[in-house]
Amino acid sequence: MAQSRDSVFYTEEGFEHNLPRRHRAAKGWQIALLASMVVAILALIALLLNIIDGAFGYVAVQNTVNPGDLVLGIQEEEMLAVANTQSSEDDDALARGVAGDPHAIGFFGYAYYQEHADDLRTLAVDGVIPSAGTVDSGEYGLSRPLFLYSTAQLMREKPEVASFLNYYLDKVNGEIDDVGYFPLGDLVLNASMLTWMNATGTDTEDAETVSWPVLSPQGLDGEVIAAGSSTVYPLSVRMAQRFEEAGYAGEITNESIGSTAGFRRFCVDGTADIANASRPITRQEIQLCDRIGRDPVEFRVGTDALAVVVSQENTFLSEVTTEQLQAIFTTAETWSDVDPNWPDEPIQRFIPGADSGTLDFFVEAVFTQDLAELPKETLVSILQGHVSEGLFRRFESEVPFAERSQEDVYQLVVERVVEPKIEDTWPFFASVLRRSEVLAEAAEKYPEAEIRFVSWIDPGFIRSPQSTDPEKAGVRTAILGSLWTILITVLFAFPLGVGAAIYLEEYAVDNRLNRLIQTNINNLAGVPSIIYGMLGLAVFVRALESLTSGKLFGVVDPTTANGRTILSAGLTLGLLILPLIIINAQEALKAVPNSLRQAGMGLGATKWQTIWHHVLPNAMPGVLTGTILAVSRAIGETAPLVVVGASTFITVDPTNPFSKFTTLPIQIYQWTSRPQDEFRNIAAAAILVLLFLLLTLNASAVLLRNRFSKRRYS
């Protein structure tokens, strides 16, 4: 690269500047350093993202018992218990009862009203009279869908079932008016037909090109048993009749026993081929069906409206509101209780029985009560009815129900009876980035479940103790354990470590013994933490048991029979970080300029005065930085604590240094090794708590340090 001497920056003899190569090398190093930093930051980000991925996300929550059903059950019982109330599964009996008494009121399917239209009068509810128009548009509040349920397997095994349903769907809209219900719109009926084709396998890839097969009942034989809703009953009877007329040789049996009983026959006993229902099947009923290998398919066949009826002889009623209906069927004794304009006569009530879907439907439609708003007494009786006697007695003995608030009892009911269970979880980034996919998957897998975006870390998680149920488990015990342990660790290691450092730096003369001690301390900082755990086990847990278990101080904790206490753990961690604190404090002391010591001594101060007033305050920021690092390490330690005997499952808060304990890292370690997915989520949440705890402790230490630093310059 020699340049001529004419150049401004010519190259001298004996030099070879080689500038491009030197610049390349410099650039290369710069890039390498940048890369190291980037890798470090990426690792940190990846760690955080990984934790966040677990700590938030969608969950599918399913209630073991539908809270609506609980309210329903309570409400029905209440209605049935009211005086002057007659209930029957036989709608004809109800119709007759109402017709015979001018002060009677009742409700049942619109069909029965039509049959008895001469004796009965239907009331407008909230100003809407039931009619094809008002029911179809949904204006009339007391209307409900009618269903048939069967299974694909049944329809294959018993062609007469498939054929009957085929006929049913084909002809229902022609008959339904006559029976007294309201026909389905084309869209809904088509959906039912598609379901039938799906179940029988007669559909093809392209559903549009396939046409509805009209099967002939000719030549078919066998018995088809349909059971369930008294509302669907007349329609099904009519369709069965027509089916037989069309040439069916076998027998179709219809039983009017109520929707719920019908599902029982269909899903539990397995004796019914078809369930007639005036409400959709519940999740529990699907599960029941599943147990006997039945997978129900649903056919919507029509719409029913409830008719609230009075006798033709009734003179004062033409319309009611929902609120009035509530009063009429529960609290009111006489008509004048509901409305002073009405006669002072007892209300005679005729309602369908508890097994009837009609009653369920009425209660659902009229009483919109929320479980959370039920009175305490009702909630207590729900609880009593659903939990074991022993558990109920335990609640009573913990806090008598008389003293509990409604809110408290409601929580108990939710926790013990409704029992929301998390069926599945999705990680954060899937939940955010593939939201629609996740929601679709969840909806398909858990149609009944509520899909919620949850933060696994919430106030309840912080406040609750450990539990075997990941949804109830929290980190309170672990946080308290960690704080107690760290307190002991700091109280033990900080004064000891700083003291040792001051001695080594300020007092110890440079001789062979002190050099040996120094080397030893440096080496101790590198000993694996598990070794400290073994030391702690041998010394603090075993040899010093009487001290660490608190026996020496007269503390007798019935749960602790030995030295596996917070004190042992704190001392063990203290030993672990002692070398770190000593080394860091020594470095900080070394960094204090000698001129400061001379200035102090030169004024006639003793060595200790100089150290205490000048050397130590100036070394303090460095000492604290070292201590922060050391304590951070102690907070995150797991192995030595496992050896020293941290509890893996403990729900009792530590109250003193002689308590049994667990710490956050141990809790996290234990949770990550559980098989259930949810434990991974709460482990992630616990890691966030741990990070937050670390951040808080570090921040307060940094604040403390800055106070020292400030003193230094002002």
Add this chain to the structure above:
Amino acid sequence: MTDNGSANKPLPANGRYAIEARDLSVYYGDFRAVKDVNLHIEPRKITAIIGPSGCGKSTMLRAFNRMNELVPTAWAEGEVLFRGQNIYSPNVDAVQVRRHVGMVFQKPNPFPKSIYENVAWGARINGYKDSMDELVERSLRQAALWDEVKDKLDQSGYSLSGGQQQRLCIARTIAVRPQIILMDEPASALDPIATLKIEDLMRDLAENYTIIVVTHNMQQAARVSDQTAFFMMDEDRAGYLVEYGPTNEIFTNPHDQRTEDYITGRFG
């Protein structure tokens, strides 16, 4: 060991000298840094110690208040008499000595505290009971710093300039009311104007205090000192006193050839 309480009791009088070294040798381990020095310091005068680098000037200075002992291996032989009392005798407390023989260092080294606290601390740890505000003001006035800092006493000593810091160190030293002030090249880290101020201050202080100053700066020694001691080192690198006398005499009419060679700049 004597406690701080006895600090106020006068030590036995020692004739006319403020402090006196007799056959003093100072060692660092086996190494003799200063040998067989006999030096008597006049009271209320400024005594300059000059000499080439490494001749033991600073060691000699520090021997006067046992500051050498901060070096773990240092020890001394011979006597230093302060008002008749050998400060190296076993029953004398070095802490006591340093309160009576104060020291100002080469580099200004105020405490990392407020200006007020810098001055007050020494007095406080020595058990000063009277009004601290008065003491601080008086000391700062004596150190010719009061007017510059009176409005910012709560600010850090580090906020001052180098020359002000050095005067603060002097104020801090005189606040414990020593009789002798040792100054180890007090102006060597300062600019010429700050240096002049320090020198003026030294002259003022000499009315009340005995000052021993080590300096590399011959002009400074000539300007400020009343007495001058010239040190050199022998072939074992041990420092020894060559000549001691009134400054005028040393600079204009030295008795020793080596002194003349040194002050005329022939070596050193």
